[in-house]
């Protein structure tokens with residue numbers, strides 16, 4: 001966590017800032033395998049996830065997309081039967097090293113799930129939950145974090161007059177943006193999104209897509225989506241997974257216009273999946 005005064009949220013709203021051209025790697029995944037008990041779900045996954053870009057993970061149901069994204073923040077370890085091999089480096093550090101603290105990873109890597117999952121608390125309490133857990137107590141600082149995070153999630157204008165109302169009173173799309181605000185409040189570097197719009201109507205989906213585009217100036221984003229048009233609209237790079245393998249991983253324009261692998265072409269043209 002950064003101190004509130006040096007918060008990165010200030011720059012979220014500055015849409016005139018030019019994109020950073022130099023592409024650095026935030027996650028380096030190499031030869032990564034994962035099993036649930038005896039069933040192997042991921043095979044030799046190798047991919048570098050770039051910093052300050054949107055990386056889409058696409059592929060048919062059951063191909064390992066969620067498993068992969070949950071490996072990136074070690075959430076997948078909560079399944080007792082899971083075994084893994086290979087390496088995942090975040091910011092050049094092996095996240096499975098005994099020395100690596102999972103709490104540090106979770107502070108740097110936020111996650112947004114398929115169904116909006118606000119806590120049964122007020123809008124305000126939802127957003128400041130993480131910072132409070134990290135020991136921030138001053139009301140002024142928490143107020144500032146709440147405002148910046150809600151602005152960052154493009155929700156402030158809609159909720160600024162009802163911050164102390166229950167979050168369940170928000171629409172599904174607003175609840176999802178609240179979950180994004182809750183994620184921004186811990187000031188992560190990476191945001192993992194697992195089908196964040198699949199439960200939303202088209203207007204709410206468009207808002208989240210616009211938001212993702214804005215957020216990539218300050219965050220590295222990996223997004224699992226079933227929606228190929230969405231991947232094509234919002235991502236810089238796309239990985240196509242099939243049966244636990246990365247079949248193709250390239251710039252989104254290239255993958256959708258001129259894929260190298262016949263299986264990618266079949267999938268994006270709707271021949272299966």
Ligand SMILES: Nc1ncnc2c1ncn2[C@@H]1O[C@H](COP(=O)(O)OP(=O)(O)OP(=O)(O)O)[C@@H](O)[C@H]1O
Nearest residue numbers: 036041059060061062063064065066067068079226
């Ligand atoms: N908790 C679990 N225990 C056992 N097997 C699991 C578990 N979660 C996923 N799997 C298996 O791992 C494989 C990959 O599942 P995963 O959920 O990662 O795929 P997905 O591509 O995200 O699918 P979908 O698009 O349907 O969400 C599947 O065969 C699935 O049955």
